[in-house]
Amino acid sequence: MNHLLTLKEFDKDTLFSIIRKAIEIKNKPEQYYHACERKGLLMLFQKTSTRTNLSFQSGIQQMGGYAVPMDWNSSNFSISPIQYEVRYASRNCDVIMARLTNHSDLLELAKYSDVPVINGCCDQYHPCQALADLMTIYETKGTFSDVTLTYVGIHNNVVNSLIAGCMTAGLRLQLVTPIINDASWDEELMQTAYRSGSILNVESLSEALLRTDFVYTDTWVDMEYFHADHYQDEKNRRIQLMMPFQINKESLGGCTPFIMHDMPVHPGFEIEEELIESDQSIIYQQAENRMHVQKSLLLYLLEHQGEE
Numbered sequence: 001m002n003h004l005l006t007l008k009e010f011d012k013d014t015l016f017s018i019i020r021k022a023i024e025i026k027n028k029p030e031q032y033y034h035a036c037e038r039k040g041l042l043m044l045f046q047k048t049s050t051r052t053n054l055s056f057q058s059g060i061q062q063m064g065g066y067a068v069p070m071d072w073n074s075s076n077f078s079i080s081p082i083q084y085e086v087r088y089a090s091r092n093c094d095v096i097m098a099r100l101t102n103h104s105d106l107l108e109l110a111k112y113s114d115v116p117v118i119n120g121c122c123d124q125y126h127p128c129q130a131l132a133d134l135m136t137i138y139e140t141k142g143t144f145s146d147v148t149l150t151y152v153g154i155h156n157n158v159v160n161s162l163i164a165g166c167m168t169a170g171l172r173l174q175l176v177t178p179i180i181n182d183a184s185w186d187e188e189l190m191q192t193a194y195r196s197g198s199i200l201n202v203e204s205l206s207e208a209l210l211r212t213d214f215v216y217t218d219t220w221v222d223m224e225y226f227h228a229d230h231y232q233d234e235k236n237r238r239i240q241l242m243m244p245f246q247i248n249k250e251s252l253g254g255c256t257p258f259i260m261h262d263m264p265v266h267p268g269f270e271i272e273e274e275l276i277e278s279d280q281s282i283i284y285q286q287a288e289n290r291m292h293v294q295k296s297l298l299l300y301l302l303e304h305q306g307e308e
């Protein structure tokens, strides 16, 4: 069964074909109005979402399918082993998209599902986001060759899928990541990426910005801890450590890379407010592309369902 759990799954040809098809779908959506006719997408959420929820629902419905959003905690997934619930669920839908806390639970879903499973963001990976990021870069530059992307922020789930995608697509990726979120760390991925020469750790933000086409930042605080009182000390520690790495006019120092952010944004923290709406910003294009690239992904997974 084909699933998308990390973004390590796709080879270069597959990645390019999904991105190119996404651009085609974006330009001519009417040609795909019936592409998913009567196909059902179960959307399981353990955590909050705006983009993943809206873009998957809109995407499949625009292609003639339907989506069933399900809150994990008010479903019986929360009180019964995953393997039994997903064995049932996959008899009532064609694809499952799940935003779960733990990657291990996604692996369990995928192991027992009879239909493709898409990771809608877990503690270790955010492959749909990385697909949209790569599509946006490809749209903007028309190529991945000789393109440099710089990620500035916490080493987290978003970075892992970005590393996997950049390695496959052939982009140079600079990481300015003074804090590592241990829960997300993937040693094997990092070793492979270092060996491939496609990623470079850079300590100095100003140095990294001098040689980049795109700068990408993300929240400093994990979404599930955003309002948690017990997390306040760690939140304060991160803000203090990361503030010198805020993307702002001063830190850009006259450099004019395209500015990316996976949203939700936290103006005044990882990014200065006025940059969000600046001419350099492609943040909304990047967010919009979630839907287009996920449409392409759904078509790919449905077409290749059952293949090893």
Ligand SMILES: NC(=O)OP(=O)(O)O
Pocket (backbone or CB within 6 Å): 048, 049, 050, 051, 052, 053, 121, 129, 262, 263, 264
């Ligand atoms: N970027 C992203 O995944 O957005 P949501 O958390 O709103 O789905």
